[in-house]
Amino acid sequence: MIRLLLVLLLIMPQAYAANYEAAQGDVLRILSPIQGNHLTVRAFDKAWPIFEKNGQKVAWIAVHLKTKPSAYDIQWSSGGAAFVSQSTDTVQITQGNFRISRITVEKKMSSFDEAALKRIRADSAAIKKAYKTTVSIQNTWPEMIIPTEGIVSTPFAAQRYVNGNARSPHSGLDIAAPTGTPVKAPLAGEVVLVADMFLNGILVVIGHGNGINTIYAHLNKALVKQGDILKQGDVFAEVGTTGRSTGPHLHWGVQFNGHKISPLRMLKQQGNP
Numbered sequence: 001m002i003r004l005l006l007v008l009l010l011i012m013p014q015a016y017a018a019n020y021e022a023a024q025g026d027v028l029r030i031l032s033p034i035q036g037n038h039l040t041v042r043a044f045d046k047a048w049p050i051f052e053k054n055g056q057k058v059a060w061i062a063v064h065l066k067t068k069p070s071a072y073d074i075q076w077s078s079g080g081a082a083f084v085s086q087s088t089d090t091v092q093i094t095q096g097n098f099r100i101s102r103i104t105v106e107k108k109m110s111s112f113d114e115a116a117l118k119r120i121r122a123d124s125a126a127i128k129k130a131y132k133t134t135v136s137i138q139n140t141w142p143e144m145i146i147p148t149e150g151i152v153s154t155p156f157a158a159q160r161y162v163n164g165n166a167r168s169p170h171s172g173l174d175i176a177a178p179t180g181t182p183v184k185a186p187l188a189g190e191v192v193l194v195a196d197m198f199l200n201g202i203l204v205v206i207g208h209g210n211g212i213n214t215i216y217a218h219l220n221k222a223l224v225k226q227g228d229i230l231k232q233g234d235v236f237a238e239v240g241t242t243g244r245s246t247g248p249h250l251h252w253g254v255q256f257n258g259h260k261i262s263p264l265r266m267l268k269q270q271g272n273p
């Protein structure tokens with residue numbers, strides 16, 4: 001009897017709602033439990049893109065670094081007005097396992113004058129706007145390649161306490177590499193911002209479609225301008241140490257539907273569709 005039940009479960013997996021687990025900053029790639037046209041998926045009060053791979057429909061859902069650990073619904077729906085099919089999966093979000101470090105600095109070093117603060121605020125607004133800029137480019141499967149070879153010097157979401165005060169978690173991934181090392185587009189995209197900023201130095205933001213935008217900071221040089229179209233792998237900048245930086249490295253950040261995620265979760269991963 002148990003054996004029969006197991007066989008039934010194995011041949012009818014699509015009839016059951018699935019439970020997933022993911023950490024803050026992860027990207028879920030999950031198979032659709034339902035068939036039909038006009039397939040949509042919603043989670044965290046947002047619609048997420050569905051891509052096709054090997055004839056299967058796969059939703060990509062980004063878990064914001066700041067999503068509270070808890071259980072959340074993933075709602076699938078398909079069909080038109082005549083026939084609607086629905087299914088709800090659940091995902092348990094767990095706390096991310098992020099690096100914590102504590103440093104002490106002299107007060108002077110950790111504060112900026114009024115002019116600097118004004119620039120920092122304007123830069124920050126420009127970055128926010130660039131992250132929200134949509135482009136018409138589409139990637140059929142948004143699996144990224146690493147933009148530059150090097151050593152991870154500061155991981156995603158690393159949390160620093162300066163003189164006991166928590167700073168914002170590191171919004172990207174730092175890859176240490178020599179000045180001049182080429183930076184490649186991890187996916188096809190359109191350049192939405194090229195700027196020189198107080199903290200971030202020379203910076204490029206690329207839109208990749210479906211709400212996926214990436215940022216590159218502390219560049220030695222940007223080789224593109226706003227509106228340029230890039231193919232996956234195109235070299236568009238050089239690693240550098242411009243802005244507030246202690247050595248040559250690439251700061252690489254990814255936002256997906258406004259969710260800050262670990263860039264590494266967009267790379268090819270074992271066990272993922």
Ligand SMILES: [Zn+2]
Nearest residue numbers: 172173174251
């Ligand atoms: Zn960084």
